[in-house]
Structure formats: structure tokens, C-alpha cells
Amino acid sequence: MGEQWNRTEEQFMNYVKEMSQYGEAISLMAWDLRTYAPKNGVEGRSDVIATLSQKVHQMATSDEMKGYIEALKGHTKDEIIQKSIEECEKEYNKHSKIPSDEYKEYVSLQAKSEAIWEEAKEKNDFDMYRPYLEKMVEYNKRFAEYWGYEKHIYNALLDNFEPGVTVDVLDEVFPAVRKSLTDLLQQIQKSDVHPDPSLLTGHFPKEQQEAFSLEILNRMGYNFEGGRLDETVHPFAIDLNQGDVRVTTKYDEKDFRTAVFGTIHEGGHALYEQNISPKLAYTPLAGGTSMGIHESQSLFWENFVSRTEAFWKNHYELFLSHAPESFQHVKFEDFYRAVNEVKPSFIRIEADELTYCLHIMVRYELEKALINDEIEVKDLPELWNDKMEEYLGIRPKNDQEGVLQDVHWSGGAFGYFPSYALGYMYAAQFHNTMKKDLDVEEVIGKGDFEQIRKWLTENIHQYGKMKKPLEILEGVTNEKLNPTYLVDHLREKYQKIYQF
Amino acid sequence: MGEQWNRTEEQFMNYVKEMSQYGEAISLMAWDLRTYAPKNGVEGRSDVIATLSQKVHQMATSDEMKGYIEALKGHTKDEIIQKSIEECEKEYNKHSKIPSDEYKEYVSLQAKSEAIWEEAKEKNDFDMYRPYLEKMVEYNKRFAEYWGYEKHIYNALLDNFEPGVTVDVLDEVFPAVRKSLTDLLQQIQKSDVHPDPSLLTGHFPKEQQEAFSLEILNRMGYNFEGGRLDETVHPFAIDLNQGDVRVTTKYDEKDFRTAVFGTIHEGGHALYEQNISPKLAYTPLAGGTSMGIHESQSLFWENFVSRTEAFWKNHYELFLSHAPESFQHVKFEDFYRAVNEVKPSFIRIEADELTYCLHIMVRYELEKALINDEIEVKDLPELWNDKMEEYLGIRPKNDQEGVLQDVHWSGGAFGYFPSYALGYMYAAQFHNTMKKDLDVEEVIGKGDFEQIRKWLTENIHQYGKMKKPLEILEGVTNEKLNPTYLVDHLREKYQKIYQF
Incomplete structure (x- = not known):
């Protein structure tokens, strides 16, 4: 070369x-x-x-x-x-x-x-x-x-995070998704099934959480000769060079979910960076192509692998072997339901797989209106709370759990939030395509993650910034951004859990 | 400013x-x-x-x-x-x-x-x-x-590490020291006292070594808000900025001395960097003034504090509280003698307090002769072994434990080795002066290290590179480089231990 x-x-x-x-x-x-x-x-x-x-x-x-x-x-x-x-x-x-x-x-x-x-x-x-x-x-x-x-001034900002995605695209997709998700939420809330997350919050020593997290990272194909896992306050993954892509996590001894799902999430980001083609090393192309595609990778591993029934069936024994005494009597079915509880809450980063996107809609609509001079900053707290009530059915008691919760706007990152929801949709769309090549459920059930990792590398990781986000999406899935797959995935999953 | x-x-x-x-x-x-x-x-x-x-x-x-x-x-x-x-x-x-x-x-x-x-x-x-x-x-x-x-071509190289020190200075001081130390060594070898270092090599878990090392670093006044202790293969201290001066160490579970004395040694280097005047931050003066003065600081803490009887009398209980069962029956006197055993050995970095300087003399004489065209590289292995035999009474069996042991020459660091021996002499000379201001033995006996740290900061640390090494030495001690203090210190110490 x-x-x-x-x-x-x-x-x-x-x-x-x-x-x-x-x-x-x-x-x-x-x-x-x-x-x-x-x-x-x-x-x-x-x-x-x-x-x-x-x-x-x-x-x-x-x-x-x-x-x-x-x-x-x-x-x-x-x-x-x-x-x-x-x-x-x-x-x-x-x-x-x-x-x-x-x-x-x-x-x-x-x-x-x-x-x-x-x-x-x-x-x-x-x-x-x-x-x-x-x-x-x-x-x-x-x-x-x-x-x-x-067309829209907000497009200039979107372009910083998700080049190619515009207000027209989002406004076509987001309201439909919102409607589907709020419908789904109502059905869940009417269900007689009540997962019990208190089963999950027994004391779980940090060292044991770490051992389990390392084991899972390892099974995902994260290369420890080219990375490491450390502790931090706000977890992140970071690529230093292609041979050094690090993951960080946080241990909450009262709730293992923070570390376990957090590590898997950041591990998904790290796998992306570890598997970019070496030809791109030290060029401007050596990195994930957009925030949304990056998030699709972390969410793929978090939601489409580690929150599935197949995953926990295969890993529940391993989990129990690391878990303290108080977990040993928890039945698999109760465990699986509990880690997938849907419950509207105020804080985005603590939201479940279903309501998360609704949090994003609130932010997207508000920031677009701000940039377009349709609303004023002074009215934000009220508008935020109104939208939360409208979409999630709960109203923040104060701004700490409302408009003040995210750092993004304070640093001027307008146009960033949509990437999170796009990441969900991309992940679901990739998942749908992957199912044509692999029996994903069976592969997960066998813990044969290398097949998944390889598929993602071949179709997404390797290109780095050689391809734009929508070029990746359309190239892999042969269709445009299509939120149906996310909605279908969630409906199917929660119908089974909440039996509606 | x-x-x-x-x-x-x-x-x-x-x-x-x-x-x-x-x-x-x-x-x-x-x-x-x-x-x-x-x-x-x-x-x-x-x-x-x-x-x-x-x-x-x-x-x-x-x-x-x-x-x-x-x-x-x-x-x-x-x-x-x-x-x-x-x-x-x-x-x-x-x-x-x-x-x-x-x-x-x-x-x-x-x-x-x-x-x-x-x-x-x-x-x-x-x-x-x-x-x-x-x-x-x-x-x-x-x-x-x-x-x-x-005068001497080697002076140009010496100047890179110990500005102001010349061949004339070294040639006046080193042979006399060598003579005194080899005499002392012979007396020790004739003694009937035989320290038993096997008492010290019981299994000592890493975590407990670490806890004890951290405690000692803390007592020395090392500021953990401006530093940390990590593990490495070849221990070092490093200043990143004045608020971030790190120490590293190595744990040998079969020999706690590596970590404990090593950490104290590197801690001495770190205290120097932590206590340079903040006025010098981010200038070319924000660092130790020379290799020799730096080494005087690490050696002060290692030899004049942590290898003394007063230190161990005060800290033996703390030590035992961290040490495993097998140490609990070791009598204080036997322990103190064992950590101060004198025994000629091949590897410089494992040498005891007395023979260390003799290792340096071997290297100084050879590198000076090399640079001055008096000897050739091809003859080094033989010459090395001859000098080892002459000064330490032992002959390396091979070059691995002879001329090949140190990295310095391979990187072109000629003129560096004398700094180590100078560091010993500076430390002894500082110690002698400090005794006029403080009852050093009593201070160590009380574990009141803050007084020692303050004295070193006031007299040495704070200046960074504002003063040259000999300017520091002469300013503090009111005399020129004088090796008597080192020889006296060693004679007094070993007479007591080896009873001659």
C-alpha cells in the first residue's frame, strides 16, 4: 500500500x-x-x-x-x-x-x-x-x-452527527414509531403480567460482576489483546488506535444490570472500532461512520443479543455461577421477565428498551423547534414536561428529572439526539437482514457469537467511514430506513412477555 | 506572576x-x-x-x-x-x-x-x-x-546527566570510596554474624504488600490527590504535571522487599517532583535538577529512612499486621539484620546498600576508558569480569550476569552511571546536614516523616532546576562533594549489625 x-x-x-x-x-x-x-x-x-x-x-x-x-x-x-x-x-x-x-x-x-x-x-x-x-x-x-x-435549518446540525439524514426523513419516520410505541405501551400497561425487578437488586459484589462481564465480552469476540475493561463514572468505549480500543463500565453492587448491560453496550461500540479494516488505520476514515450506526452496534449487542430469551437461556447458568446466594432461587422465567420490564421513567439513560425512543422523540421535537424559532428556551421546562406526559404518561416533578438531565445541549450538541433513535431502527433493520443469513436465535442460543460478530464486521465494521450511514444501511438491507422492523421486534417480544 | x-x-x-x-x-x-x-x-x-x-x-x-x-x-x-x-x-x-x-x-x-x-x-x-x-x-x-x-572527553557526556561534575571530581572521590567500601566488605565477610534472608521470603500476597506499601507512601507524605500507585515490570516514578506524579511498583509474592523498598525508593523520586515550587510549573525548570540529585532523594528515603533500625522499630508492628502467618514468629532483630544483609552479587539492581557503589565503579571505569579509547568494546566482557572479581570478589559466569545486564549503554547513555553513586554520596551528605537541624533518628523512630519531607522540600525539592546539582549540594551542606559521610554511615551501620 x-x-x-x-x-x-x-x-x-x-x-x-x-x-x-x-x-x-x-x-x-x-x-x-x-x-x-x-x-x-x-x-x-x-x-x-x-x-x-x-x-x-x-x-x-x-x-x-x-x-x-x-x-x-x-x-x-x-x-x-x-x-x-x-x-x-x-x-x-x-x-x-x-x-x-x-x-x-x-x-x-x-x-x-x-x-x-x-x-x-x-x-x-x-x-x-x-x-x-x-x-x-x-x-x-x-x-x-x-x-x-x-429546506430546514436543523438539517445543517443533523449533518454533524448523521450525514444524509434530514428532517424530512425523521418527520416521516418518528411520528409513526411514536404512535406504535405508545400503543404498545398502553397494551403492556393493561397486562396482568407484572415483572418483579426487585428480584434483580440483591447485593452483587463488584468482583463477581466484573468476572461475568469479562466473560461475556470475551464471548462476544472483544479482543483483550487490543483492549481492556476499566471502571469509570459515566461509561464509554474509546478507540486509541486500532490495536487499543478500551471499554469502561460502572459497578452498582445493588443492581448488576448497570454493569452487565452497560459493558455489553460499550462492548458493541468497541467491536465496531476493533474491526475496521487495518487499511484505514491512521486515516480520517478510521472510525465509525456516524453516531447512529455506532449506536446500532452497541444496541444490537445489548437488545438483540443480550436482552433476548435465547441469550439468557444459554447464559443463565454462567450468570448464576457468578451471582451471590440470593439469586440462586430466582426462576429463569422470572429473571428474564424482570430484565425486560417496561416502565415509563423520567431519566433517559435508565429507560427500558421500549420507552427509550419516546424520550428521544421529546428531545428531537423540542430541539428542532428551538432551532427553528418556534419555541423559546424559557418555555422549555414546561414543554418538556407536557411532552413527557403526552408520550410516556408521567410528568417530571422538577427540572432535574426533566429538561436538566442531559449534558448534550449544554455543549451545543443539537442534532445529536436523533442518532440514538436511529441507532435502534438501524439495529432492528440489520437484525432483520441478518436473520436471512443466519438463524440468529439459534446462534445466540448456542452462544456462538463469533458468527454474529463476523456478519457485523463483514457488513458494517470493516468500512469505517468509507461508506456513509445510509449507504451502509441501504447496502446491507436493500431498503431505505424502515422503522417497521423495530416496532415489529418490540411487539413480538413484549407480546410474549406480557401475554397480550 | x-x-x-x-x-x-x-x-x-x-x-x-x-x-x-x-x-x-x-x-x-x-x-x-x-x-x-x-x-x-x-x-x-x-x-x-x-x-x-x-x-x-x-x-x-x-x-x-x-x-x-x-x-x-x-x-x-x-x-x-x-x-x-x-x-x-x-x-x-x-x-x-x-x-x-x-x-x-x-x-x-x-x-x-x-x-x-x-x-x-x-x-x-x-x-x-x-x-x-x-x-x-x-x-x-x-x-x-x-x-x-x-580536559577530558568524558566530561562532555557527564554533563548530560550531572552538570558541573567532572572526571577530576569523580577521580578524586571514587577510588577512595572504593577502597573504604572494599575494606568494609572484607570486615563484614570475616564477621561471625550471618543474617538469614530466608526469613523474608515466605509467601506474601500481593494485596497485602500493596496495602503496606500504600500506608508507607502515605506516611512519607506522598500526596495521593496528586498521584497514584500502579503495577509494572520495571518500576519507575513519572511526573505528568505537578498535580500528577505517579509511582509504579512490582510485586514479588516470594520476596516482599522488591515492592516495599522499591515503592519507597520511587516514592522518594515522586516526593521531589510533587514538591517543586508551583511557580515553575510548565517551565523548563519544572523537574529534578539532575539524575544524581534525583537519586539522592530516592536513596534518602530508601536507605536513610526505610532501612534503618529506627524505622523498623516503629513500623514492625504495622508490617506484621499486613504480613502473613509465616512472618509472625520472626524476631525483630533477625528481621532487621536480614533486610540489611551484605552479600556481593552479580546484578546491580539487586545489590545491597554497600556493594551497590562498587557495581557503579566497575561501570564508570569501563565507560570512561571506552570513550577515551583506552579499551575496546570487544574486550569489555573480560574487563568487566576482572573488575567484578577485583572489587566484589566474585566473577560472573556469563555475560548475562555480567556486561549484558544493563540497558544504559545500548541506548547510548554513557556518563549516566556515576549519577547513581553520586546520589548515594549526596544523600549521605544531606543526611549529615539534616542531623544538625533535626534529631533524624528520633523523628524516624516516631514515624514523623513530615519533618523530613519538609526539610527536603525546603532545601532541595522546591528549586527544581533553578539550582544546579552542586549548587544545591554546596548550598545545603556548606561543603563540596565529600564521600566521608557515606563511608561513615555505612561503617557505623554495619559495625552495629555485623559486630566488628
Whole structure:
């Protein structure tokens, strides 16, 4: 590889490699800050991250980069270089269209706003956060104008997280899904079956949770020679380089579900990064193609593998071998029902498989309206609570469990939330296609995850950013985004559990 | 601070801050490689370290740096800036005098040579390593000529590790020390007292060793809010920034001494870095002033605190509370004697407090002769063994336990070894002065280490590189390098133990 590159191509590839290398250093510092870094070093370390990030930003927007784009775009025979140039051009345009003073103000406001949000959440005080959120909305509207868009201003923001997906797509799909899910929720709530999650909350020592989680990660095909599992407060997976993709988790000794399902979820993200083609290493293409496709991978493992009956039938003995005494009398059927309880709740990240998407709808509708000047920041708390009541049937008592719960908006991440719901739909759609190639239930039942991992690698992982999200989706499933599979999957699953 | 800086001063300080920040990222990557990094990521990570190191090297030798040196040297009223400029100038000269092609060849050879050394050591094959070592000697001789020196070519290399110390100084001090130590060794070997180290090698679970080590680190005043203790293969301490100075250790369940004395040793290094004046943060002065002074700090804690009778009298109960059953019957006197056994052995890093310096003399004499063309690389194995026999009375059976044991020469670190022996002498000399201010034995006996830590911080730590090593030594002790204190300390200690 690279033998046939001309001088400019070689210089460009070295240039983006250097950018990736700075990125790797930044990622390691971020991992360290969230796992092991002692308190007193945090401030200095954050400044180092800022310095290196600025360096990467400078390289992404430099005249040298502009030169490469002009010289190579459409003038290279190497597909990796062509796609890399396209990625770089997108970044370049995004940044060069924002006046640099304005961008600097924004970055500085971002940090401030996130800090204030954290305090406001703790104090349950929306008003102290409001002026910052208003500014974040203003900046994002202005940036969207700089970037340009077709039809809807919100499309410019969506493009940052899920390129190719537009308001038209979402507005066609989301309301239908919402309707189906709320119908399903009502049927579940009318059911006489009442799973008992209290069965699951016995004391479960951390070491034993860890041993079980490691065993499952291992069975999923997560490569420990190219990764590790550590403890953190807000779990994440992170790729440092292709040979070093780490998973983190959190242990709640009163509820093993946090660690077990959390580790499997992050393990799904990590499998994606571990299995990108080595040809893409240290290029701008060496990463998941979008937030939504990434989430489809974590959710595939979490919902379509580890929350299934087949999975627990196969792993219940292993689970019990790690679980403390108090779990030994829990019958399999009760266990399976309990880990799949559906119950509307206020906090998105604690939501069950069914209501999760409804939380996303609330956010999507509100942020789209904010960016489109249809509503004002000051009215958000009320509007949030109204929508929660409408879709989930419960009304937050305060903003802490309402509009203040998520960090995203405080950092200006508008257009991000839809990715989560898209991830659910993609996962269901992939699952449906996979069933044509594999007897998925049987494979899960046998614990033969390598077949699943291989299918995902072959169809999705390997491409990194070589393919756009919808290109992946349509290429794999031979159809456009189709939410039917998610709704069908949930209906079938819960009909069986709740017997309606 | 910084309020009164002019524009050039401010730019310079930002410039060196950025260099330090790259250094911090490099250090974290190095720490990670030696503690937690999974195998498959190592190659990529090493390349990232190389890229960032090159960046720092470019900044240290840039025209911009040259400009700052010319503009500010002798033209600033700020002492920190003046000293920083002096450090930068030294680096600048060192690098700019070497033709860049030659330096590049050297760096590439270095990596190769270290790898070959590792293999040669494993295979006990000096001949495969010899051509690389010959080249490393040649390069270092050439570099020494580029850099220039007074009197002895080896002085140019010494200056890299212990600025101010010359062959004249060493040749005045080392032979006398050697004579005293070999005399002392003979007296010990004639003694009827025979410590029994087998008392110490009972099974000692890692977790219990760790708990005891953490407790001692804590008592030493090591700040865990600004550091942590991790496990590694070759223990080290590393400063990432002033609020994040980490210690690593190794647990041998058959010999607790590795972890306990090792942790205390590295803890001594860490205390130095943790207590440098915050005014020096992110300047070229934010670090220990030399290898020798650094080693004086680790050795102070290891030998003048933790290997003393007073220390063990105070901590023996704590020790036993962590130690397994098999230690409970060991009498204090036998324990203390056993941890202080003197016994000539082949491997430097396993040597006792007395014979360690003799190992260093062997290396110093050989490397000085090599650089001065008095001996040839091919004759090293024989010469090494001859000197070991002469000074320690034992002859290595092979090169693995002889000339191949240390990594230093393979990486071109000639002039480094004397720092270890200097560290011993500095420590003894500091100890002698400290005794005038504190009743050190009583303080240790009470476990009141804070007084010792404070004294070391006030007299040594705080200055970082603001003072040169001999400036520190002479400033604190009011005399020149004087090896009498080390010899006296050892004689007094071993007379008591070995009763001669």
C-alpha cells in the first residue's frame, strides 16, 4: 500500500496520519481523566488536551490542508485517499465558514456552559442555566446559516452527527414509531403480567460482576489483546488506535444490570472500532461512520443479543455461577421477565428498551423547534414536561428529572439526539437482514457469537467511514430506513412477555 | 506572576509551556505503555510518541527558540525566565551542534540497538550486540567532540546527566570510596554474624504488600490527590504535571522487599517532583535538577529512612499486621539484620546498600576508558569480569550476569552511571546536614516523616532546576562533594549489625 502514491498523495497521507496521532494522544488523556487521573492533575491535563486539540484544529483548517484538497479531490485513483479528502473537505468547510473569533468565543462558552449546566442540574435551577442555553442555541443557529442547508435549518446540525439524514426523513419516520410505541405501551400497561425487578437488586459484589462481564465480552469476540475493561463514572468505549480500543463500565453492587448491560453496550461500540479494516488505520476514515450506526452496534449487542430469551437461556447458568446466594432461587422465567420490564421513567439513560425512543422523540421535537424559532428556551421546562406526559404518561416533578438531565445541549450538541433513535431502527433493520443469513436465535442460543460478530464486521465494521450511514444501511438491507422492523421486534417480544 | 512580562517574555513562556504540554502527553503515553496498554496498540502508540517527541525536538532547535535565546539571555529581570533561557540554550546548543542527518541516524540506531541488546541479553550473546555497542560508542565520542569539553572527553557526556561534575571530581572521590567500601566488605565477610534472608521470603500476597506499601507512601507524605500507585515490570516514578506524579511498583509474592523498598525508593523520586515550587510549573525548570540529585532523594528515603533500625522499630508492628502467618514468629532483630544483609552479587539492581557503589565503579571505569579509547568494546566482557572479581570478589559466569545486564549503554547513555553513586554520596551528605537541624533518628523512630519531607522540600525539592546539582549540594551542606559521610554511615551501620 502506498507504493504507487505520488508525492502529494504521500504528503497528504502523512499529514492526516499526524493529525490522527495527535488525536490518539488526546484520546488517551481523555481516557485517563475519566479513569485513573488524580484530582490535582486535572486542570493541567485539560489544558494539554486543549493545546493538542487546537493543534489538530489548525491542521484541519490550514492552507496546507486546503492545498491538498484542491490538488487531490477528484484527482486521485486511490479510493482511500479520495474518501479521506472528502472527509477533510467537510471538516475544512465546516470550520473555515465560521469566523475564527466567533469559533473561539464558542469554544470558551461551551466549557463554561457545561460547567454551569452541571451546577444547575445539581441545584435543580433551570434559570441559572437558561442564559447559557440561549447562547448555545443562538450560536448553533448562526453556524447552521454559515454552513448552509436545504429546506430546514436543523438539517445543517443533523449533518454533524448523521450525514444524509434530514428532517424530512425523521418527520416521516418518528411520528409513526411514536404512535406504535405508545400503543404498545398502553397494551403492556393493561397486562396482568407484572415483572418483579426487585428480584434483580440483591447485593452483587463488584468482583463477581466484573468476572461475568469479562466473560461475556470475551464471548462476544472483544479482543483483550487490543483492549481492556476499566471502571469509570459515566461509561464509554474509546478507540486509541486500532490495536487499543478500551471499554469502561460502572459497578452498582445493588443492581448488576448497570454493569452487565452497560459493558455489553460499550462492548458493541468497541467491536465496531476493533474491526475496521487495518487499511484505514491512521486515516480520517478510521472510525465509525456516524453516531447512529455506532449506536446500532452497541444496541444490537445489548437488545438483540443480550436482552433476548435465547441469550439468557444459554447464559443463565454462567450468570448464576457468578451471582451471590440470593439469586440462586430466582426462576429463569422470572429473571428474564424482570430484565425486560417496561416502565415509563423520567431519566433517559435508565429507560427500558421500549420507552427509550419516546424520550428521544421529546428531545428531537423540542430541539428542532428551538432551532427553528418556534419555541423559546424559557418555555422549555414546561414543554418538556407536557411532552413527557403526552408520550410516556408521567410528568417530571422538577427540572432535574426533566429538561436538566442531559449534558448534550449544554455543549451545543443539537442534532445529536436523533442518532440514538436511529441507532435502534438501524439495529432492528440489520437484525432483520441478518436473520436471512443466519438463524440468529439459534446462534445466540448456542452462544456462538463469533458468527454474529463476523456478519457485523463483514457488513458494517470493516468500512469505517468509507461508506456513509445510509449507504451502509441501504447496502446491507436493500431498503431505505424502515422503522417497521423495530416496532415489529418490540411487539413480538413484549407480546410474549406480557401475554397480550 | 507574568503581569510584568514584556511581549517577548510572554511569547517565550507560552512557547516553553507548549513544549512542556507535549512532554506531558508523551509521559502519559509512556506511563500507559508500561502499565495498562494492551499489546496490539503498542506499535501505533510508540509511533505517536516518536511524532510528538520530534515535535518537541523541533521546537527546542527552531529559529524561534534561537530568537528567544538571543533576545532574552541576560536581558530579562525575571529570574525564572533567565534560568529557563539558560536551560533552553543548553538544549539548543547540544542539538544544533550535531548535524541533523547524523542525529537522525543516531535516533534510529538507538532503537535498533536497544532491541538487539534485549535479544542478546536473553541469548547471552555479546557478539551479536557488539557492533551496535561499538557504533553507540563512536557516535557518543563524535557528539562529545561536537559539544566540546575541557580536559577530558568524558566530561562532555557527564554533563548530560550531572552538570558541573567532572572526571577530576569523580577521580578524586571514587577510588577512595572504593577502597573504604572494599575494606568494609572484607570486615563484614570475616564477621561471625550471618543474617538469614530466608526469613523474608515466605509467601506474601500481593494485596497485602500493596496495602503496606500504600500506608508507607502515605506516611512519607506522598500526596495521593496528586498521584497514584500502579503495577509494572520495571518500576519507575513519572511526573505528568505537578498535580500528577505517579509511582509504579512490582510485586514479588516470594520476596516482599522488591515492592516495599522499591515503592519507597520511587516514592522518594515522586516526593521531589510533587514538591517543586508551583511557580515553575510548565517551565523548563519544572523537574529534578539532575539524575544524581534525583537519586539522592530516592536513596534518602530508601536507605536513610526505610532501612534503618529506627524505622523498623516503629513500623514492625504495622508490617506484621499486613504480613502473613509465616512472618509472625520472626524476631525483630533477625528481621532487621536480614533486610540489611551484605552479600556481593552479580546484578546491580539487586545489590545491597554497600556493594551497590562498587557495581557503579566497575561501570564508570569501563565507560570512561571506552570513550577515551583506552579499551575496546570487544574486550569489555573480560574487563568487566576482572573488575567484578577485583572489587566484589566474585566473577560472573556469563555475560548475562555480567556486561549484558544493563540497558544504559545500548541506548547510548554513557556518563549516566556515576549519577547513581553520586546520589548515594549526596544523600549521605544531606543526611549529615539534616542531623544538625533535626534529631533524624528520633523523628524516624516516631514515624514523623513530615519533618523530613519538609526539610527536603525546603532545601532541595522546591528549586527544581533553578539550582544546579552542586549548587544545591554546596548550598545545603556548606561543603563540596565529600564521600566521608557515606563511608561513615555505612561503617557505623554495619559495625552495629555485623559486630566488628
